[in-house]
Amino acid sequence: MVHIPNQQPAQRSVPTSADVARLAGVSRATVSYVLNNTSAVRISEPTRRRVHDAARELGYVPHAAARSLRAGHSRMVLMPTSEIPMGLLFSTFFNELQWALSRLDYTVVQYASLGMTGEDAARAWAELRPVAVLAPDASALGPRGVTVLKRSGAKAVFTLGPQRVEGAHALLMDGRRVGRAAALHFLARGRRRIGAIVPTEAGLEMFWQPRVAGLRETVEATGTHGATVTELSLGYSEESAARLAARWRDLGVDAVFAYNDEYAMLLMRALQDEGIDVPGDTAVIGSDDLMLGRLLRPRLSTVRIDLPSGRSLAELVDRVVRDPGAEPEVHDVLGADVVHRESS
Amino acid sequence: MVHIPNQQPAQRSVPTSADVARLAGVSRATVSYVLNNTSAVRISEPTRRRVHDAARELGYVPHAAARSLRAGHSRMVLMPTSEIPMGLLFSTFFNELQWALSRLDYTVVQYASLGMTGEDAARAWAELRPVAVLAPDASALGPRGVTVLKRSGAKAVFTLGPQRVEGAHALLMDGRRVGRAAALHFLARGRRRIGAIVPTEAGLEMFWQPRVAGLRETVEATGTHGATVTELSLGYSEESAARLAARWRDLGVDAVFAYNDEYAMLLMRALQDEGIDVPGDTAVIGSDDLMLGRLLRPRLSTVRIDLPSGRSLAELVDRVVRDPGAEPEVHDVLGADVVHRESS
DNA sequence: TTGAAAGCGATACCAC
DNA sequence: GTGGTATCGCTTTCAA
Numbered sequence: 001m002v003h004i005p006n007q008q009p010a011q012r013s014v015p016t017s018a019d020v021a022r023l024a025g026v027s028r029a030t031v032s033y034v035l036n037n038t039s040a041v042r043i044s045e046p047t048r049r050r051v052h053d054a055a056r057e058l059g060y061v062p063h064a065a066a067r068s069l070r071a072g073h074s075r076m077v078l079m080p081t082s083e084i085p086m087g088l089l090f091s092t093f094f095n096e097l098q099w100a101l102s103r104l105d106y107t108v109v110q111y112a113s114l115g116m117t118g119e120d121a122a123r124a125w126a127e128l129r130p131v132a133v134l135a136p137d138a139s140a141l142g143p144r145g146v147t148v149l150k151r152s153g154a155k156a157v158f159t160l161g162p163q164r165v166e167g168a169h170a171l172l173m174d175g176r177r178v179g180r181a182a183a184l185h186f187l188a189r190g191r192r193r194i195g196a197i198v199p200t201e202a203g204l205e206m207f208w209q210p211r212v213a214g215l216r217e218t219v220e221a222t223g224t225h226g227a228t229v230t231e232l233s234l235g236y237s238e239e240s241a242a243r244l245a246a247r248w249r250d251l252g253v254d255a256v257f258a259y260n261d262e263y264a265m266l267l268m269r270a271l272q273d274e275g276i277d278v279p280g281d282t283a284v285i286g287s288d289d290l291m292l293g294r295l296l297r298p299r300l301s302t303v304r305i306d307l308p309s310g311r312s313l314a315e316l317v318d319r320v321v322r323d324p325g326a327e328p329e330v331h332d333v334l335g336a337d338v339v340h341r342e343s344s
Numbered sequence: 345m346v347h348i349p350n351q352q353p354a355q356r357s358v359p360t361s362a363d364v365a366r367l368a369g370v371s372r373a374t375v376s377y378v379l380n381n382t383s384a385v386r387i388s389e390p391t392r393r394r395v396h397d398a399a400r401e402l403g404y405v406p407h408a409a410a411r412s413l414r415a416g417h418s419r420m421v422l423m424p425t426s427e428i429p430m431g432l433l434f435s436t437f438f439n440e441l442q443w444a445l446s447r448l449d450y451t452v453v454q455y456a457s458l459g460m461t462g463e464d465a466a467r468a469w470a471e472l473r474p475v476a477v478l479a480p481d482a483s484a485l486g487p488r489g490v491t492v493l494k495r496s497g498a499k500a501v502f503t504l505g506p507q508r509v510e511g512a513h514a515l516l517m518d519g520r521r522v523g524r525a526a527a528l529h530f531l532a533r534g535r536r537r538i539g540a541i542v543p544t545e546a547g548l549e550m551f552w553q554p555r556v557a558g559l560r561e562t563v564e565a566t567g568t569h570g571a572t573v574t575e576l577s578l579g580y581s582e583e584s585a586a587r588l589a590a591r592w593r594d595l596g597v598d599a600v601f602a603y604n605d606e607y608a609m610l611l612m613r614a615l616q617d618e619g620i621d622v623p624g625d626t627a628v629i630g631s632d633d634l635m636l637g638r639l640l641r642p643r644l645s646t647v648r649i650d651l652p653s654g655r656s657l658a659e660l661v662d663r664v665v666r667d668p669g670a671e672p673e674v675h676d677v678l679g680a681d682v683v684h685r686e687s688s
Numbered sequence: 689t690t691g692a693a694a695g696c697g698a699t700a701c702c703a704c
Numbered sequence: 705g706t707g708g709t710a711t712c713g714c715t716t717t718c719a720a
Binding site for chain 1: 358403406407409412413425427429432435436442445446447451452455456457458467470471472473491492496497581582606609635636638639
C-alpha cells in the first residue's frame with residue numbers, strides 16, 4: 001500500500017532502537033544495554049546519557065512483541081472471558097486476581113473467544129503464547145485443549161469453575177455446596193417441600209445448575225421423609241415474580257432457595273405483595289450475601305460464598321509457572337455457609 | 345541457562361513452521377501459503393494435504409507475536425483498567441464494548457497498570473503496540489500520554505469518562521447531568537434543602553464528584569431562593585447509615601440525592617428505621633435504576649443513566665482505526681433522566 | 689508450483 | 705567499554 005503523508009506532517013514511523021542508536025551515535029547493542037541496565041556490562045556515563053537523551057527525544061518505547069519473541073517467553077497470563085455477565089461476587093474475585101497477578105509482574109490479558117469451543121478456542125489462545133491460562137470453564141476446554149496449550153509453551157493451565165479437566169490444575173468452585181448448605185438449613189428447621197428458584201436468563205446455567213444439584217442431592221441423601229425439591233423458573237423482572245407469586249399457594253412449597261440474593265429479593269417482595277407470610281408460610285434464602293438483602297424486612301437469609309483471596313491464587317499461579325513439572329493439583333476453593341437472618 | 349529435560353520426557357520444544365516444513369518435506373514459505381490460504385499463490389492439493397497433516401501431527405500453532413512483528417501492526421485494542429470496582433452499569437457497558445470489538449476481529453486486552461500515571465502508564469501501554477487504546481480516565485493520561493501512544497503507532501486513542509484530553513477522541517460521560525436531573529426534579533417539587541450522599545469508599549471520586557458538581561451547579565444556576573446543597577458522607581454499611589440517620593433531623597434536609605441506588609437504598613432504610621417519613625419528611629433519589637430499587641417501599645426514585653450500545657462504540661473505534669487522520673471528536677454519550685417512583 | 693532469502697525489532701554472545 | 709551479528713518465528717517478494 002502506498003502511503004502518502006498528508007495531513008499528518010510529523011507522521012514519522014515508530015522509532016526503533018536502531019533509530020536511537022543512530023541518533024546517539026552508538027550501536028543498537030549499546031542502546032539495549034543502557035536501556036535495560038544490563039549489569040553484566042558497564043557502559044560509560046557519557047554514553048548512557050547520550051542514549052537516554054536520544055531515546056527521550058525520539059519518544060522511543062521498546063516493542064514488547066519483538067522482545068518476547070527474542071526472549072522465547074512472555075509473562076502473559078490469559079484469562080478467557082465468556083459473554084455471560086457473572087454476578088458481583090465473581091467479577092470482584094476476578095478483578096482481585098487480575099490485580100494480584102499484575103502485582104507479580106504478569107501482564108493479564110482478558111480475551112473474548114466468541115463461541116469457539118474446546119480445541120479451537122485453545123488454539124486461538126495458544127497463538128498468544130501465554131505463560132499461563134486461567135480458563136473459567138473446564139468443560140469447554142477439554143483435555144485436548146489443555147494439551148494444545150501446553151504444547152504451545154504454557155507453563156500453567158488452570159481451570160476455575162465447577163468442573164475440572166485432565167492435565168490442568170483446578171480451582172474447583174463447587175456450587176453444589178451452596179445448595180447443600182441451604183438444604184441442610186431448611187431440613188433442620190423442619191421444612192420439607194423445597195422450591196429452587198432458577199433464572200430463565202440464558203447463560204447462567206453454569207452457576208445455578210450445580211447449586212440446585214447440591215440441594216437435590218442433599219435432600220435425597222438425608223432421606224428425610226416427604227422432602228421434595230421443585231424447580232421454579234423466574235425471570236429477572238417484577239412481572240415474572242408476580243406471576244410466580246400468583247400461583248404460589250398451589251405449589252405447596254414451604255421453603256425456597258433462590259439462585260442468588262437478587263432473585264430471592266425479587267421473589268420475596270412478590271410473595272409479600274401476594275399476602276404470603278415470609279418466613280411463616282414460606283421460608284426464603286438467597287445466596288451471595290449481598291448487602292442489600294439486609295435492607296428488606298424480614299432481612300434476607302443467605303448462603304455466604306467464600307472465595308479465596310486473589311492474592312493467594314496469584315501466588316499459586318506464580319508457583320506453578322516457576323515449577324511447571326509439578327503434578328496438577330485440585331484446589332477446592334469454594335466455601336459456603338448459611339447466614340441466618342429473618343427470612344428463613 | 346542449561347536445560348536438562350527431567351520429569352517431562354515428551355517436553356519437545358514448541359513446534360514452529362520450520363518443523364512443519366521439515367516434516368512435510370516442503371519449505372517454510374509453502375507452509376505459510378497453505379496455512380494462511382494465500383490466494384495469490386496456488387499450491388497443489390497433495391502438498392496442501394501434506395502440510396495440513398504435518399501441522400496437525402505436530403500440534404502446530406502460529407506465533408501471534410512473530411506474525412504481527414512481521415506484519416508491522418496488530419489488531420489489539422488496549423483497555424487499561426483501574427483497580428476501583430465500578431458499578432454494575434459501567435461494567436456491563438465495558439463488557440458489551442469488549443464483545444462488540446472482538447466481533448469486529450479485534451483482540452481486546454485489559455491491562456492493569458498499577459499506580460502508574462500519565463506518561464509512565466502510556467509508555468507501558470505503548471510497548472504492546474496496540475492499534476487502539478480506550479482509556480477510562482483522561483486526567484491520568486494527559487496530552488503527553490496521548491502523544492506517546494500515537495508515536496508508538498496507535499491509530500485511535502479514546503478516553504471514556506467525565507473528562508477529555510487534547511489529541512484524543514472522547515466518549516464524554518458527563519456525570520454532572522445526573523446531578524442536574526436530580527436537582528431539577530427536587531426543585532420542581534418544592535424541595536429546597538438538598539443533601540448529596542457521597543461514598544466514603546476510596547477511588548469512587550471519579551464517579552460521584554461530577555454528579556455532585558452537577559447538582560450544585562444546577563441549584564445555583566436556577567437561583568432558587570433558599571436552596572442549598574449539603575454533602576453527606578456515607579460508608580457502605582448499615583452502621584454508617586444508622587449513624588447518619590441518627591443525626592438526620594438536625595441536618596434539616598428535605599431531599600437527598602444519593603451517589604447511586606445502593607447508597608440510596610441503604611440510607612432510605614436507615615431513615616425509615618429512625619421514623620423519618622420518605623418522601624414526606626425527606627425525598628430520596630438514587631441513580632443507575634437498579635431493579636432492586638423497585639422492591640423497597642416506597643419504591644425508589646432514581647436517575648436512569650443512558651449509555652450507548654457497545655456495538656455502536658465498537659464501530660466508532662473501528663472507523664477511527666481505519667481513518668486515523670481524522671480530527672479527534674468528542675461524543676457526548678451519557679444521558680440522564682429521572683425515573684419518578686415513590687420515594688421523591 | 690515451490691524455494692531461497694530478506695527483514696520485522698530487540699537481545700546477548702563473542703570479538704575487539 | 706563498545707560494536708558486529710546471529711537469532712527468535714513468521715510473511716512475502718523475487719527467482720527458479
